[in-house]
Amino acid sequence: MTREYETVIGLEVHVELSTKTKIFCGCSCEFGGSPNTRICPVCLGMPGALPVLNKKVLEYAIAAGLATDCTISPVTVFDRKNYFYPDNPQNYQISQLYLPVCRDGGITIETGEEGAKSIRRIRIREIHMEEDAGKLFHDRKEGFSHIDHNRAGVPLLEIVSEPDMKNAEEVIAYLDRLRRILQHLGISDCKLQEGSLRVDVNLSVREAGDSRLGVRTEMKNLNSFRAVSAAIESERSRQIGLLQKGEAVEQQTRRWDDAKKESFVMRSKEDVRDYRYFPDPDLPPVSISPEFIESVCVSMGESYDEMVERFAKEYRLPQKELSYLTGEKALARLFEETVSICHKSGSVSNWLMGENLRLMRKEGMDAEDLRFSPEHLAQLIDIFEEGRINSTIAKEVFEVMFYEDISPEAYVEEKGLGLISDLSLLEETAAACMKDNPKSVQDYLSGKAKAIGFLVGQTMKAMGGKADPGAVKSVLEKLLSSL
Amino acid sequence: MLSATKTCSLIKERRISTTEALEEVLGRIRDREEDLHCYITLDEEGARQQAKLIQSRIDDGSLKGPLAGAVVAVKDNICVRDLPATCGSKMLAGFIPPYDATVTEKLRDAGCIIIGKTNMDEFAMGSTCENSYFGPTKNPYDTSRVTGGSSGGSAAAVAAGEAMIALGSDTGGSIRLPAACCGVVGLKPTYGRVSRYGLIAYASGLDQIGPMGRSVEDCGEMLSLLSGADSRDATSRQWEAVDTGAALGRGVKGLTVGLAEDYLSLCPDEEAKNAVLEAAEKLRDAGAAVEHFSLGYEKYVVPIYYILADAQASSNLERYDGIKYGYRTPFEEGQDFGQLMARSRGEGFGGEVKRRILVGSFVLSAGWYDAYYKKALAAQALLRRCFDEAFSKYDLILMPAAPSVAPKLGVYKDDIIGAYRGDVFTVTANLAQLPAMSIPAGVNHDGLPLAVQLMADRFREDLLLAAGAELEKRGGHENDEGI
Numbered sequence A: 001m002t003r004e005y006e007t008v009i010g011l012e013v014h015v016e017l018s019t020k021t022k023i024f025c026g027c028s029c030e031f032g033g034s035p036n037t038r039i040c041p042v043c044l045g046m047p048g049a050l051p052v053l054n055k056k057v058l059e060y061a062i063a064a065g066l067a068t069d070c071t072i073s074p075v076t077v078f079d080r081k082n083y084f085y086p087d088n089p090q091n092y093q094i095s096q097l098y099l100p101v102c103r104d105g106g107i108t109i110e111t112g113e114e115g116a117k118s119i120r121r122i123r124i125r126e127i128h129m130e131e132d133a134g135k136l137f138h139d140r141k142e143g144f145s146h147i148d149h150n151r152a153g154v155p156l157l158e159i160v161s162e163p164d165m166k167n168a169e170e171v172i173a174y175l176d177r178l179r180r181i182l183q184h185l186g187i188s189d190c191k192l193q194e195g196s197l198r199v200d201v202n203l204s205v206r207e208a209g210d211s212r213l214g215v216r217t218e219m220k221n222l223n224s225f226r227a228v229s230a231a232i233e234s235e236r237s238r239q240i241g242l243l244q245k246g247e248a249v250e251q252q253t254r255r256w257d258d259a260k261k262e263s264f265v266m267r268s269k270e271d272v273r274d275y276r277y278f279p280d281p282d283l284p285p286v287s288i289s290p291e292f293i294e295s296v297c298v299s300m301g302e303s304y305d306e307m308v309e310r311f312a313k314e315y316r317l318p319q320k321e322l323s324y325l326t327g328e329k330a331l332a333r334l335f336e337e338t339v340s341i342c343h344k345s346g347s348v349s350n351w352l353m354g355e356n357l358r359l360m361r362k363e364g365m366d367a368e369d370l371r372f373s374p375e376h377l378a379q380l381i382d383i384f385e386e387g388r389i390n391s392t393i394a395k396e397v398f399e400v401m402f403y404e405d406i407s408p409e410a411y412v413e414e415k416g417l418g419l420i421s422d423l424s425l426l427e428e429t430a431a432a433c434m435k436d437n438p439k440s441v442q443d444y445l446s447g448k449a450k451a452i453g454f455l456v457g458q459t460m461k462a463m464g465g466k467a468d469p470g471a472v473k474s475v476l477e478k479l480l481s482s483l
Numbered sequence B: 001m002l003s004a005t006k007t008c009s010l011i012k013e014r015r016i017s018t019t020e021a022l023e024e025v026l027g028r029i030r031d032r033e034e035d036l037h038c039y040i041t042l043d044e045e046g047a048r049q050q051a052k053l054i055q056s057r058i059d060d061g062s063l064k065g066p067l068a069g070a071v072v073a074v075k076d077n078i079c080v081r082d083l084p085a086t087c088g089s090k091m092l093a094g095f096i097p098p099y100d101a102t103v104t105e106k107l108r109d110a111g112c113i114i115i116g117k118t119n120m121d122e123f124a125m126g127s128t129c130e131n132s133y134f135g136p137t138k139n140p141y142d143t144s145r146v147t148g149g150s151s152g153g154s155a156a157a158v159a160a161g162e163a164m165i166a167l168g169s170d171t172g173g174s175i176r177l178p179a180a181c182c183g184v185v186g187l188k189p190t191y192g193r194v195s196r197y198g199l200i201a202y203a204s205g206l207d208q209i210g211p212m213g214r215s216v217e218d219c220g221e222m223l224s225l226l227s228g229a230d231s232r233d234a235t236s237r238q239w240e241a242v243d244t245g246a247a248l249g250r251g252v253k254g255l256t257v258g259l260a261e262d263y264l265s266l267c268p269d270e271e272a273k274n275a276v277l278e279a280a281e282k283l284r285d286a287g288a289a290v291e292h293f294s295l296g297y298e299k300y301v302v303p304i305y306y307i308l309a310d311a312q313a314s315s316n317l318e319r320y321d322g323i324k325y326g327y328r329t330p331f332e333e334g335q336d337f338g339q340l341m342a343r344s345r346g347e348g349f350g351g352e353v354k355r356r357i358l359v360g361s362f363v364l365s366a367g368w369y370d371a372y373y374k375k376a377l378a379a380q381a382l383l384r385r386c387f388d389e390a391f392s393k394y395d396l397i398l399m400p401a402a403p404s405v406a407p408k409l410g411v412y413k414d415d416i417i418g419a420y421r422g423d424v425f426t427v428t429a430n431l432a433q434l435p436a437m438s439i440p441a442g443v444n445h446d447g448l449p450l451a452v453q454l455m456a457d458r459f460r461e462d463l464l465l466a467a468g469a470e471l472e473k474r475g476g477h478e479n480d481e482g483i
Helices: A056-066 A170-185 A225-244 A290-300 A306-315 A319-325 A327-341 A343-362 A374-385 A391-403 A408-415 A423-436 A438-445 A451-462 A469-482 B004-010 B016-034 B044-059 B102-109 B153-159 B176-182 B218-227 B246-251 B270-285 B301-318 B337-348 B350-363 B368-393 B416-425 B427-431 B460-474
Strands: A005-016 A078-080 A093-095 A100-113 A120-132 A135-139 A144-148 A154-162 A197-207 A217-223 A252-257 A262-268 B039-042 B071-075 B113-118 B143-148 B166-168 B185-188 B206-215 B255-258 B289-293 B396-400 B436-443 B449-455
Touching: A005 A170, A005 A225, A056 A100, A056 A120, A056 A154, A056 A170, A056 A290, A078 B301, A093 A120, A100 A170, A120 A170, A120 A262, A120 A408, A135 B113, A135 B427, A144 B206, A154 B176, A170 A197, A170 A225, A170 A306, A170 A327, A197 A225, A217 A225, A225 A252, A225 A262, A306 A319, A306 A343, A319 A327, A327 A343, A327 B396, A343 A374, A343 A391, A374 A391, A374 A408, A391 A408, A423 A451, A423 A469, A438 A451, A451 A469, A469 B368, B004 B016, B004 B218, B016 B044, B016 B113, B016 B153, B039 B153, B044 B255, B071 B102, B071 B153, B102 B153, B102 B218, B113 B153, B153 B166, B153 B206, B166 B176, B166 B185, B166 B218, B176 B185, B176 B449, B185 B218, B185 B460, B206 B427, B218 B246, B218 B436, B246 B270, B246 B460, B255 B270, B255 B368, B270 B289, B270 B396, B270 B436, B270 B449, B270 B460, B289 B368, B301 B350, B301 B368, B301 B416, B301 B427, B350 B368, B368 B427, B396 B460, B416 B427, B427 B460, B436 B460, B449 B460
Parallel strands: A217 A252, B071 B113, B071 B166, B255 B289, B255 B396
Antiparallel strands: A005 A154, A005 A197, A078 A093, A100 A120, A120 A154, A135 A144, A197 A217, A252 A262, B039 B113, B166 B206, B185 B206, B185 B436, B396 B449, B436 B449
């Protein structure tokens, strides 16, 4: 008899907050930088240095909690998580165990195709604040390990879900939704590749209908949504395979190897660490007043859901465009600002999803990397739709604007790309082209209507591309019919 | 020997120069240091330069404070930029912090001359100053005896005139005990009154920097200088400054003093006991109402203290791993970082430090946290309540500062528990975050200093100074001649 199994998945998501400075000192949080240039005695854990909480981190944590329907704790406490590792300057991480800042929230996810959609609530157990560690680089050739502490002390939120997800699709939907919410709040850029969003997958399987949870494993090193999906499928099969053979699943931490598409044991139950958590005596308990929560709430402005709803109503965008344009905060803002100038939401959406998306993909860019201003995009749309440039030139101008944020109007002027609307010049040029291409003229006159295409092309060429092909065609038609 | 404030008055009156005052201290150091070993690091040249600079600032009128020109010894767990901060440990031998502690900055601003860094029990763990990697400091009254600890070097330096005044730190009595053993005044301020930034932590929730001086006035002026909230220490508090002059002149008329009988009865030394009873008489004579009462918890305070202090220490000392600074075990082929850390720590820490790290790790470990650490935190809260109740009746509490006069060197070598037990009088103030002061109370039949301890409610150091000055005025101990 074959048994049916179901998968139970919970996620631990680490989000790097985009505060200007670190969680417990004044060092810059910016990504990158030469090794060990964004450090001070505090984030290096030097003797005598003390942590002081960056209030912005608390604000961001509360915002994240409010946006995910969490209860905000009236008092929250930092705890030390003790473990020895060279990238951890104090050999303890300041985190939260006993009284995390947010608890008992959840987000709603949508899965399935149009018409067969399923809507589910995924509960969030807690959100807590903690500091990031430094980075180790192993130089095997030289036999040295180097430590870069620039990342040490960068603020993180850990968002812990309940084991409410059943498959990879739900997990991806949850992550995408979470990413959109957090990005909309402007508290994190949520980039998996850069590590500003990190996902650990806790997964167990059980026989269908069983109410008890199976033994779970924790999967680490998941650097893309695709890796998350692949790892879930792989781990699910592995665990079911074990159970079908009558073997037990062991409680483990596993590491996903995305190249090999399989996972390996990092730690098994025997070497589970004892982190010896206790309240950090350097950081007094933080009281969070209702007034403070209110002020965070006010500063958050429109929620992600409200924004999506408004976009749908105000701009009447189809589902696909709506989803794309609200997917990244920078993009949504660019869209709105451009529309507010040129009042052509359809055109703005077309340009952003067409040429813009093509170039973004080509460059591997995110919306927040976009450099051109809404004023310039609006200008381009205006001069194009007024017929002052043709679509080929418009695309060309867009590309220059995309990279260099030029003013399309000035650029077209300077490069002389505007359409020539001088009718007599057009007629003169068209007549010259006809004279130079008697065969095409003959073909046309003998009924090959397509032959006019060649003449249009030749005339356009002679005009340096600066004519409206439609206008050229009608001039040619007029001249040919008068022959 | 004059007190620091009196010497500084002479400097201000142009009767002596800062350099002359300093040379006098240096002379004492030449005479006594070899026998006593108060210092781990002496900075004669630096001190001479500071003296000149400070003299010019006094001359041009920019320095007017009561401690301008004072020659100050700083305990070696307080960071002074560019001077080694060893904490009395092999682990930090050669460690030179590139930053000043907040109190160090305050000393500099006030025109104090930092003469050197004083010996101490390793990482402030000990009651005799014998747990120093650099060897013990000897008691200026009898070099076959200890100074008390852990701020033994500071106490001895002040007593022997090798400094005018000193900074110590007090986690469970480390200022008051050596002050008592060396016949000087030692004041542990309210937790939070003095910034801990730059104090190399032993137990963060109990540590406090404070003055050790030859007079109550010296300690009062130094306290005013050190006090104040610090944006770099989240546990520091802004509180009304102590008006030293007013406090010293207040007297004790109308004050009620509770003599903690239960604690007094734990004192095994009749002469030490009598000193407390005599102090009570003097206060009564001066107009205070003295009542005997039972404070409570006398059986529990030592275990509560060692659970909390050791646990916090086990975490605070994790950063010493041989990777970033401090002692590192000699390199061996094939050594991984786990071995590197374990060996560096094994070789760098002394016995008492290891004992406390082990105890501390145990009481925080999974399964024991609730039974020990959590319970100790709860007991600490109870003790605090018990003091709150006492201070609703009394302005001051009087009890012994130490179980006996300074013991002979080596007495506690094989009696660790005996040494711990001797902390019963001092740990209460740390656990309840109260200010407490050890005041000389004459000498015993061997001519060794006796002392009593006064405690007040949080941020009521003014009352300690008032009563301390009264006791000082009524004699018992004159140290103007030096030892």
